[in-house]
Amino acid sequence: xxxxxxxxxxxxxxxxxxxxxLPRIRPGKLHKHAQWHYDARVNALRNRRRLxxxxxxxxxxxxxxxxxxxxxxxxxxxxxxxxxxTTSNPKMGIHTRLTDEVEQWKIKKSxxxxxxxxxxxxxxxxxxxxxxxxxxRYNWTHADQVVEHxxxxxxxxxxxxxxxxxxxxxxxxxxxxxxxxxxxxxxxFAALFAERYAGKVDYLILWNxxxxxxxxxxxxxxxxxxxxxxxxxxxxxxxxxPAVQVLAGALAPTLAPPGSEFGVNDLDFLQAMYNAGAGSYxxxxxxxxxxxxxxxxxxxxxxxINFRRSELLREIMVLNGDGDxxxxxxxxxxxxxxxxxxxxxxxxxxxxTLRAYEIAQRExxxxxxxxxxxxxxxxxxxxxxxxxxxxxxxxxPKPIYEEVQRYAQGATP
Amino acid sequence: MTTRRxxxxxxxxxxxxxxxxxxxxxxxxxxxxxxxxxxxxxxAMQGRGTWRxxxxxxxxxxxxxxxxxxxxxxxxxxxxxxxKTWGMEAEIVAVGFDSLxxxxxxxxxxxxxxxxxxxxRLTQDFAFSAPYFDAGVRLAVRVGSPIATIADLSGxxxxxxxxxxxxxxxxxxxxxxxDVTLVPLETPADxxxxxxxxxxxxxxxxxxxxxxxxxxAGRQIVAVDEPLESxxxxxxxxxxxxxxxxxxxxxxxxxxxxxxxxxxESAWFSDQQTSGGLP
Numbered sequence: 016x017x018x019x020x021x022x023x024x025x026x027x028x029x030x031x032x033x034x035x036x037l038p039r040i041r042p043g044k045l046h047k048h049a050q051w052h053y054d055a056r057v058n059a060l061r062n063r064r065r066l067x068x069x070x071x072x073x074x075x076x077x078x079x080x081x082x083x084x085x086x087x088x089x090x091x092x093x094x095x096x097x098x099x100x101t102t103s104n105p106k107m108g109i110h111t112r113l114t115d116e117v118e119q120w121k122i123k124k125s126x127x128x129x130x131x132x133x134x135x136x137x138x139x140x141x142x143x144x145x146x147x148x149x150x151x152r153y154n155w156t157h158a159d160q161v162v163e164h165x166x167x168x169x170x171x172x173x174x175x176x177x178x179x180x181x182x183x184x185x186x187x188x189x190x191x192x193x194x195x196x197x198x199x200x201x202x203x204f205a206a207l208f209a210e211r212y213a214g215k216v217d218y219l220i221l222w223n224x225x226x227x228x229x230x231x232x233x234x235x236x237x238x239x240x241x242x243x244x245x246x247x248x249x250x251x252x253x254x255x256x257p258a259v260q261v262l263a264g265a266l267a268p269t270l271a272p273p274g275s276e277f278g279v280n281d282l283d284f285l286q287a288m289y290n291a292g293a294g295s296y297x298x299x300x301x302x303x304x305x306x307x308x309x310x311x312x313x314x315x316x317x318x319x320i321n322f323r324r325s326e327l328l329r330e331i332m333v334l335n336g337d338g339d340x341x342x343x344x345x346x347x348x349x350x351x352x353x354x355x356x357x358x359x360x361x362x363x364x365x366x367x368t369l370r371a372y373e374i375a376q377r378e379x380x381x382x383x384x385x386x387x388x389x390x391x392x393x394x395x396x397x398x399x400x401x402x403x404x405x406x407x408x409x410x411x412p413k414p415i416y417e418e419v420q421r422y423a424q425g426a427t428p
Numbered sequence: 429m430t431t432r433r434x435x436x437x438x439x440x441x442x443x444x445x446x447x448x449x450x451x452x453x454x455x456x457x458x459x460x461x462x463x464x465x466x467x468x469x470x471x472a473m474q475g476r477g478t479w480r481x482x483x484x485x486x487x488x489x490x491x492x493x494x495x496x497x498x499x500x501x502x503x504x505x506x507x508x509x510x511x512k513t514w515g516m517e518a519e520i521v522a523v524g525f526d527s528l529x530x531x532x533x534x535x536x537x538x539x540x541x542x543x544x545x546x547x548x549r550l551t552q553d554f555a556f557s558a559p560y561f562d563a564g565v566r567l568a569v570r571v572g573s574p575i576a577t578i579a580d581l582s583g584x585x586x587x588x589x590x591x592x593x594x595x596x597x598x599x600x601x602x603x604x605x606x607d608v609t610l611v612p613l614e615t616p617a618d619x620x621x622x623x624x625x626x627x628x629x630x631x632x633x634x635x636x637x638x639x640x641x642x643x644x645a646g647r648q649i650v651a652v653d654e655p656l657e658s659x660x661x662x663x664x665x666x667x668x669x670x671x672x673x674x675x676x677x678x679x680x681x682x683x684x685x686x687x688x689x690x691x692x693e694s695a696w697f698s699d700q701q702t703s704g705g706l707p
Contacts, residue, residue, distance in 0.1 A: 360589070360615060
């Protein structure tokens with residue numbers, strides 16, 4: 016082969032040289048045959064360069080794709096064989112907190128431990144914004160995992176629905192704010208949820224603690240407006256799944272005085288709901304029953320927050336002709352933080368908790384489930400909230416877990 | 429001027445402008461490297477002559493209110509002693525325990541000195557001093573007991589407060605194969621009584637605050653082995669308060685070397701301060 020030699024380099028271009036190293040052509044200096052060889056050589060090198068670029072770009076693309084896939088797809092965890100809850104008290108329940116639990120094995124582990132503790136009921140939160148982040152675009156992956164694992168563990172799920180996506184509320188508002196113009200959107204989401212999980216989730220709680228300003232998007236809590244929400248959502252849910260039971264209320268126990276910016280007294284709010292016509296738009300009343308520092312046998316008193324305040328809510332149901340309707344406690348319990356003013360000692364927390372389950376089972380025939388707050392958090396809250404849990408974030412069972420388990424296995428409290 | 433020189437001058441000028449822009453941006457955002465950054469917390473403290481310390485006065489003997497409603501306690505004295513080393517006074521601000529981090533973040537206080545446990549999740553916003561007290565769970569025995577380590581507990585009865593972290597750790601021990609019998613009791617005071625009686629239990633698992641209070645009250649008990657679970661109390665400050673952090677560490681070391689921290693502990697865990705303090 017005849018190559019022109021670069022006078023600067025004084026070396027012929029090698030076979031593997033990049034095009035930047037191609038020999039410079041001196042016009043008119045190449046033989047015709049050599050020119051043909053030269054062109055072929057240049058084309059071959061250019062093609063090779065294109066190939067290298069394509070391969071590098073493809074490799075980088077594949078690597079990025081793989082990285083993205085690893086980040087977004089958690090390995091599937093088999094739900095395992097169908098289990099059943101064995102318990103001496105079928106009303107025992109607990110509020111799990113799997114909403115932000117991203118690792119599927121931890122979802123499974125949590126629910127296994129709930130079953131092993133002997134609680135057949137769980138309450139779990141399914142935020143609307145997590146599932147329908149754009150109108151009509153749904154991501155059910157996490158909800159499917161929670162429902163499937165719970166179902167396989169033999170647990171009955173009470174699904175709490177709320178948390179408004181950005182598209183369904185004005186800018187700069189809290190995710191707990193919902194305008195009346197979007198009540199139907201929420202209702203459609205709830206109906207879709209009821210339809211999707213028909214036979215697996217038979218209980219839906221609509222909203223949480225609407226009598227508190229912070230839970231009502233920092234708007235003024237309004238029993239009539241909440242009732243409107245029920246009136247819009249209830250028929251949509253029932254049309255999608257007539258068997259599902261709709262829970263309403265879930266009111267925060269509070270002694271807020273009239274006109275308080277923080278909230279409305281729960282007893283007053285429930286009566287106002289009935290006054291607004293809510294009675295026909297829910298099937299079960301959801302109750303929050305915190306004991307603060309009172310024992311579970313402290314008598315009900317409208318001026319006191321204690322466990323038996325639930326009986327006052329029940330009285331309001333009866334007074335409003337809703338005596339045949341059932342109730343469920345979907346949050347409640349005691350806290351044993353060493354410094355929180357509303358906490359009790361750890362020993363008291365255990366004793367009060369066992370007694371509360373007994374009261375639910377033996378005294379309150381109008382109650383179907385007592386679900387205490389809270390089984391476990393995905394991570395430490397580093398506040399008094401950590402002292403409501405039954406299991407630490409690393410799944411180490413607290414003594415209260417083991418004592419409740421003993422009780423569920425038949426031990427006398 | 430050659431083309432090459434013009435390019436070099438242009439590149440240099442651009443680099444200087446970019447650097448100035450970055451410094452201004454970083455100054456606003458507090459993103460400067462520490463050697464360039466001003467510690468505005470420390471500067472404000474010097475301007476005021478006070479160190480604003482947040483604490484929740486509901487945790488004796490670390491912080492509580494005296495009969496006149498003034499905050500007193502180990503942490504109050506510690507804050508005053510530290511401020512004194514800087515020629516300042518500590519200004520105590522009472523804040524609810526759970527609100528302390530937000531109050532610090534909002535700049536309403538300069539630091540938290542409130543028996544505050546180290547919290548790794550807050551390191552994005554806050555810096556922490558070296559621990560000045562560990563409130564974790566200890567294995568405690570009567571003075572003169574042959575039990576010196578957890579390994580010596582085999583075949584022994586160990587008192588725990590039912591449901592407490594000590595109870596949880598005791599159950600863990602049993603699961604790990606340590607042959608102990610746990611004796612659940614209702615309160616830390618019951619634990620101490622049981623240990624004193626020499627009949628009910630051979631050792632107890634108790635948090636170090638309750639233990640030091642009991643020792644201060646004259647109980648003849650002693651902690652053995654390492655803490656079973658560490659709960660270090662630290663002083664919290666804004667992450668960018670580098671000057672304050674440096675001075676704080678130096679002063680803590682100084683107070684430690686001078687025996688001041690030991691004196692504080694003796695004073696606030698004494699019989700006079702702790703009688704009736706245990707539940």
